[in-house]
Amino acid sequence: MEASVNRIIQSSLVDGPGSRTVIFMQGCNMSCLYCHNPETQNASPKAKHYSLEELFDLIEKHQDFIEGVTFSGGECTLQHEFIIAFYKLLHERTKLTLFLDTNGLVSSDIMIDLINHSDGLMIDLKAFSQDCHRALTYTDNSAVKENIRLAAQSGKLHEVRLTLVEDFNDDPDELSAYFDFVLALPGDTRLKIIPYSPFGVKGSFGHKRAYPKEKYDLLVAMGQRILKDRVLKVWYNWRK
Amino acid sequence: MNSNDDIKIEEIINSDKLQYHEKRANLAREAENLLSYVDVSDQVKSAMKSGILHDMNEGNRPYRPRYILPDYKKFLEQGSAYLNIEPPKDFYEAVNALLILYRYVPSITGYPVYVGQIDDCLEPFADTVTPIELEKLMRMLLINIDRTLPSAFVHMNIGPKETRVGRLVIQLERELKKTIPNVSLKYDPDITPDDFAKYAIESALDVIKPYFVNHRLMSSQLGDDYGVVSCYNTLRIGGGAHTLCRINLKEISKSAENYNDFKENKLKDAVIALAELTNAKTKYLVEKSRFFESSFLANEGIIDLEKFTTMPAVYGLYECVEILSGEKMGHSEMANSMAEEIVKLFYDYIKSEPAVYCGGTEGKHGVHAQSNIDTDVDVTPGVRIKYGEEPGVFDHMLLSSKLHKYFDTGCSDIYVFEETAKGNIDGMLEIIKGAIKNGIRILSVNCESSEFIRITGYLVKKKDIERYFNGGLLREDSVVLGAESLMPGHLLDRKVKGLNGSVSK
Ligand code: SF4
Numbered sequence: 176m177e178a179s180v181n182r183i184i185q186s187s188l189v190d191g192p193g194s195r196t197v198i199f200m201q202g203c204n205m206s207c208l209y210c211h212n213p214e215t216q217n218a219s220p221k222a223k224h225y226s227l228e229e230l231f232d233l234i235e236k237h238q239d240f241i242e243g244v245t246f247s248g249g250e251c252t253l254q255h256e257f258i259i260a261f262y263k264l265l266h267e268r269t270k271l272t273l274f275l276d277t278n279g280l281v282s283s284d285i286m287i288d289l290i291n292h293s294d295g296l297m298i299d300l301k302a303f304s305q306d307c308h309r310a311l312t313y314t315d316n317s318a319v320k321e322n323i324r325l326a327a328q329s330g331k332l333h334e335v336r337l338t339l340v341e342d343f344n345d346d347p348d349e350l351s352a353y354f355d356f357v358l359a360l361p362g363d364t365r366l367k368i369i370p371y372s373p374f375g376v377k378g379s380f381g382h383k384r385a386y387p388k389e390k391y392d393l394l395v396a397m398g399q400r401i402l403k404d405r406v407l408k409v410w411y412n413w414r415k
Numbered sequence: 416m417n418s419n420d421d422i423k424i425e426e427i428i429n430s431d432k433l434q435y436h437e438k439r440a441n442l443a444r445e446a447e448n449l450l451s452y453v454d455v456s457d458q459v460k461s462a463m464k465s466g467i468l469h470d471m472n473e474g475n476r477p478y479r480p481r482y483i484l485p486d487y488k489k490f491l492e493q494g495s496a497y498l499n500i501e502p503p504k505d506f507y508e509a510v511n512a513l514l515i516l517y518r519y520v521p522s523i524t525g526y527p528v529y530v531g532q533i534d535d536c537l538e539p540f541a542d543t544v545t546p547i548e549l550e551k552l553m554r555m556l557l558i559n560i561d562r563t564l565p566s567a568f569v570h571m572n573i574g575p576k577e578t579r580v581g582r583l584v585i586q587l588e589r590e591l592k593k594t595i596p597n598v599s600l601k602y603d604p605d606i607t608p609d610d611f612a613k614y615a616i617e618s619a620l621d622v623i624k625p626y627f628v629n630h631r632l633m634s635s636q637l638g639d640d641y642g643v644v645s646c647y648n649t650l651r652i653g654g655g656a657h658t659l660c661r662i663n664l665k666e667i668s669k670s671a672e673n674y675n676d677f678k679e680n681k682l683k684d685a686v687i688a689l690a691e692l693t694n695a696k697t698k699y700l701v702e703k704s705r706f707f708e709s710s711f712l713a714n715e716g717i718i719d720l721e722k723f724t725t726m727p728a729v730y731g732l733y734e735c736v737e738i739l740s741g742e743k744m745g746h747s748e749m750a751n752s753m754a755e756e757i758v759k760l761f762y763d764y765i766k767s768e769p770a771v772y773c774g775g776t777e778g779k780h781g782v783h784a785q786s787n788i789d790t791d792v793d794v795t796p797g798v799r800i801k802y803g804e805e806p807g808v809f810d811h812m813l814l815s816s817k818l819h820k821y822f823d824t825g826c827s828d829i830y831v832f833e834e835t836a837k838g839n840i841d842g843m844l845e846i847i848k849g850a851i852k853n854g855i856r857i858l859s860v861n862c863e864s865s866e867f868i869r870i871t872g873y874l875v876k877k878k879d880i881e882r883y884f885n886g887g888l889l890r891e892d893s894v895v896l897g898a899e900s901l902m903p904g905h906l907l908d909r910k911v912k913g914l915n916g917s918v919s920k
Contacts, residue, residue, distance in 0.1 A: 185808055185809045188836050237849075241809075409838070
């Protein structure tokens, strides 16, 4: 069994709890307009292939420095068999944890299997209304919402992630429905709100400006009124 | 005196750039260098000429040790007859006594490189004042050090225990955002509470201070009474270093026919010359200039010759390995093992050379990785990886940990993290614990958005560097050093560690 990997970042402090190594899997089942890793979307001759043992060896030698690994992408759930096998290996031989960073677009059977073979999940809900989700990703979000509910029920949902794109998914009505959805989830599911940034984005969206700070603060405040401290803020100081 | 000397001295006296005390220091150096060099063999002279051996421009006739670590705690317990100071009874008197003594501690720069294990010194007096007074006094102490000892080699130590004084040092240094003093936290995961360590990490990501010192490793080699001084030198409290001379591994490798010739002959010859020069200077300092007989610090037991040592050093390992193997440290197993082999060989060679007045490291020379000076061009500090060529941060740390263990008088690496590190202090603590567990000796974590930048071994404000290049007057001698070493060392290329991964999936 082999994984197709776009790249590995040894040290990340933003992909789940603690210090983690992130494995960006090759291939995706969405085509988001604002994708920051468009090179991961399709199969690519540049992708590296790792057997379970090869990947394990890479991770194991750094185990003193990390709390675990995060599979990201691309869309990691497309390679669920590898991930599940890797989870077993990791738990058998180390104390490291395995997290998934996923767009949630996967059948519920596979999602349940992945929930059982991971320690935590970060799931994107890229837009609340079906229209908006389609416009942004060319896919439906009903499965995504269902999978978020499943993950929340299991207690392993680390956070839901929303990237705010100006004039796309930041309409107040759209957002208030989004916040209500998160509020109704079982457990204290947290919502991370990320401002859009144009870096690395290809196509028409590459010309879109970075999300303005005042608007971001306003919408975060709106989220906090509904979700209280379950809203997580991320602000990148691009203009250093 | 020849007319060249006349001109040099006149230039100093008539300079409109130098302050009075800078003129005085420069004049003293010129006077010292009017005398001939200490007696050394022709081999040493030719090694110096060829750039293999370097004496760090310490001067022709050493008359004070390079680095001194007064036992400030002892001083506070016994007072000083020479200074007519009684043992302090409260925090006010203790701070006053320290500030007085600082003015009497020599070093190669003229300013003390060590201002004490400040928590051990002052915590015993903390109950003699109210918490508000305590903070005020600590603030005054730190500002006084910054303004009266304007050298970025001034270094203060805290930890591994958490104390009120230690916490205040971190809090105030973060708030005051000044360069001086450097602060090192002795860190031992079994003694230092996580909460205190995280407080220190938050500060380090903001203002680079404190650095994290592997307390368990250090105390196993030097005992508990060690200090971190100047730019990452580790020496015994009450002791210090007579001198620091260094060999340029890059130059040595260029003179070698092949790796074997390097190992068997060229490195060995260089180490013999290094030891000879080190011993000659040390003997001169102790026996001719009679520093330890004349200094009141020695007479009153605040320093002790028995605790001093020497610091023969290497630098340029990165280029040396590249020349000898054709491969890059950090990116090839072969280069990595060659790096370790060279370092171990240096250690074995220098430890078996005769040594004088090295009681501080059990009668043998101390071993040091020197982190460059401003005139170095195209040569990487100590045993570090060239700026911009670092591998992934954990691979980097694993390599450092293999090399650091040989340098009992100091070795360090700088790891720069992205700004996102500030949002995940728990993750940073895990990384630091991993580094310590793997035997990294001293690490400084820097955040790319920090206002400060670590030049090879010391710290300057980015603002001051700009000011220097725009011709402004600067108070700190090391800012001048720093601004110049920016150019040759390509420091700003330094790789930012951490992530550049997706911000949205
Ligand atoms: S799901 Fe992620 S990787 Fe896939 S297209 Fe969207 S943003 Fe890109």
